[in-house]
Amino acid sequence: MGKIRVLVVDDSAFMRKVVSDILSADPEIEVIDRARNGLECLEKVSQLQPDVITLDIEMPVMNGLEALERLMQTSPLPIVMLSSLTSEGADATIKALELGAFDFVTKPSGPISLDIHKVAEGLLEKVKAAAQAKEKRKKSPLRQIPPAVSAIRQPLKPTPSPSTPLAPAKQAPLAKTGGRVVNLVALGTSTGGPKALQTFLTSLPANLPAAIVIVQHMPAGFTRSLAQRLNSLCEIQVVEAEEGQTVQEGTAYIAPGGYHLEILQSGGVLRTHLELTEPRAGHRPAVDVLFESVSKVANVKKWAIIMTGMGSDGTKGLKLMKETGEVTSIIEDESTSVVFGMPRSAIQAGLADRVVPLDKIAETLQKLLN
Template sequence: MSKIRVLVTDDSAFMRKVISDILSGDPEIEVIDRAKNGLECVEKCKQLSPDVLTLDIEMPVMNGLEALEKLMVDCPVPVVMLSSLTREGAEATIQALELGAFDFITKPSGPISLDIHKVADRLIERVKAAAAVKGRMRRTLRPSRPATPEPTRQSPIPAPAPLRPVQPVINALPRIQNNGKARLVVLGTSTGGPKALQNVLTAIPAGFPAPIAIVQHMPAGFTKSLAQRLDSLCQIRVTEVTDGEWLEPGTAYIAPGGYHFEVQQVSGKLQALLHQQEPRGGHRPSVDILFESVSRLTNVDKWAIIMTGMGNDGTKGLKQMKEFGPVTSIIEDESSCVVFGMPRAAIQAGLADHVAPLEKIPELLCKLLH
């Protein structure tokens, strides 16, 4: 079997060497070259056609975001970003994922991380997963401003225009009688999730009649930037959930990185419960833990969505939801998944009521709720 050919890009000679040594230590990976800035990276990608690219964000001449945008148009390649744990690094990483980066790894201690070996296994795992999607990479159009007006609600952070025009799937939602029952949508996703969430949440109209509880696998420090970015683009409110917060219709609540997110009932109302118990399947937050908590809720109409991601997080929780009472599930179709792992596991377990490509999920969800 041929090796995965990787181009390593970082402005630090030390980081280029250490990252190359980590990747070359795996028998399935070959580092074919290194680049010291974005411009050199783009040129070498055109010449060498690597299977995967690792890309730093902060670099001279051409930074990682500029290089990524150019690559996605001229010569698409799966990209694993290396990001710092600063607010600026988190915001840039969210932009990179929107632009088409496959996934990201956080540098443990800043741009020059002498302890980068701490994330060696994760880096190798991401590179191998990225290589598996190379054949599905497509050239993209350059970003354009949306044809629809910007939401009038003020956003906490100004943000650039979304990557593609978005149009809510329903312009106005009627008030529906539901016999006094609360409603709740739960959603789990991982690799490819930030961009998938943007596609789904920007197409949901204001007045959506249920809260949406979301687990996106992400480290602490990044989920807040993700929520703020999505909030600036959506007609519904999007926020990083806080412990004890009441869940209201028309709002999407994203679990903070490093915390499990459960939903509990207090006097018939839905409330967020956050905790830092042990990771489940290597994840904190865990989709299974969110779904299992929702399975215990009574007198609540429930909808569950599983989208792109590695592994099988969410399958056990969805199974428990179905065992404990009625729930309607929507699973993302393989055709639109960045990684089909989580959706595949749910489908193979016989838990899918509806299987739909990403662009059809918002419309299907709105129809099911009405």
Template sequence: MKTIHVLVVDDSAFMRKVITDFLSEHPQIKVIGTARNGKDALEKISSLRPDVVTLDVEMPVMNGLEALKQIMHEHPLPVVMLSSTTKEGAENTILAMQYGAIDFVTKPSGTISLDLHKVKEELIHKVILASRANLRTMEKQARIETTTSPLLQSYSKIELKPSRPISSTARQKKIVCIGTSTGGPRALQQVLTQLPKHIAAPIVIVQHMPKGFTKSLAQRLDSLSRIHVKEAEDGEVLQNGTAYIAPGGFHLLVARSGEALVARVEQSLPRNGHRPSVDVLFESVSDLSDYEKIAVIMTGMGSDGTAGLRKLKESGNTKAIAESEETAVVFGMPKAAIAANIVDHVTPLEKIAETMMKYVDGQGV
């Protein structure tokens, strides 16, 4: 079993000691150094070459976000952020995900958390998970382009002036459902920013994330995308051209209300440790017999989404897309779906929006 070498970065000597002690309890983890700010961290990374970095967001001299940007530019490697649960902390955490951080752990009670033991197991788990991330993908995605893509331009033109008659398949009602986890915020940005404003389907999304962070994620993606992106609210009618993200800590389901589809947000028991759960969302969508369903599973650890996708396929009229290993930061969730033989297309991240749109437009693939 390979030893995971970790660099701990925090401006508090107390927090550095606590985090180091927690991580060192695991036989697979060795803390090879600590740093007190971002500038110190960059120097230590160059000399120590850690496998994973834990990085505090709020630090003097060079804060966590600035350090992260430089790390991803100069020495791309897996970073787990430690953040506060404040509104500003949530916004900074989402930015960190977009800049390339693998995952994050929230400090239970602010900058210096005397009760950090509450998240000890989560921290250990996420450091181990981060060590398995696809470094080639991280290096390739070190700089994400958020400008209008050729794909978006091409579909905007098709939308305004169709190049061919609209097929009967295109007239059928569509819904897109997406499931993702570790590495997902960045993957969602890549996909959603490529979609045209008037996509003829609502999009429902489960991104594994705790309460207090999904609203900031939705706002960030909304500011970058042509489509509208928001956190789902219980009872709201789903609209074409809008993406609805499950609120952290809540399951998102889709239900009928007359001729309309509405979001249902509830707190039933977690499914396989997840709430929101991709399986729960996909299973609810499987009941929509008169809709064509386009289901997408992207980067993430574990197998959430596979059972729900199987139900979708059994319900008929479903096309399934899984992110390919070459681009997935963590290939667990897509791999499980592919292994179950229920995926129609295995697609690199940059082609997922294009594949989705061909089905939404009724052109097939």
């Protein structure tokens, strides 16, 4: 494989230049052109056939979401979105991931970020991962998992706060065990995770006899939008985790961006705990932190799921879970993983009890729970 050919799309001339300079400084990447809006992007994609696109969301003439939707229909290829840290930016980013964007990078200080260098490392990492995913699809096309796409319900606050409750769209039924959790599912995912979570969670019934605690690698300001979006689509209740919540079956709790999520046990009751300790391997929330806390929970049947994502987060925590008690792990198969890093790490460590494609994970879990 030669250099990764990238098209940079942004309405700001400054941002086009700075993003191009960041990418071009890497010997593995070549910026083949730049575009000022979505319409120009479509024209240049047709002419140049880039390997990867970096695509701004807020642009005149045709915005990033409109361009993304057109590209996914006509010329699907890996796209890394550049998003603002606003409530509108978070909503649009979740929508972009549903439409098929590979991943996103946040602009640190608005549409024209003079400090874009702060996210240079993450941008390079995601562009390279996107190119690798493209090569993988050429060799072994992924089975198609149809997304359930509909409008996001309402504007959301930009930054998650442990003290501010997320108003649920529905109330999940209390477990027949008087609120005590019998089955606890701990799930970790990263790149490709929002769409994977949608496929998994929308396949579960409202009366699921398990609580689900989730780490999705995302910065602060985006997980609340993700949780409310999923809640609007799922039969189970999906919330962004808050400090001190009583964990209930039939509910999924997503770690808020910027916080580690731990599950603590007191008097047989499980509660959420949010931590601002140092990131683990660059991640906060980290899957390892969640899994390690679950390893200390007693008198509960434990299930661990690792889905698509870069790196190896979750492997150390899953190893500890297996060393300290009985746990059954379900790992996403390579055939459906957008990025096979996290699942591969767990499999190579000998920690996988079941390896199944994404669209079979919910079915596999329900069979094991029964």
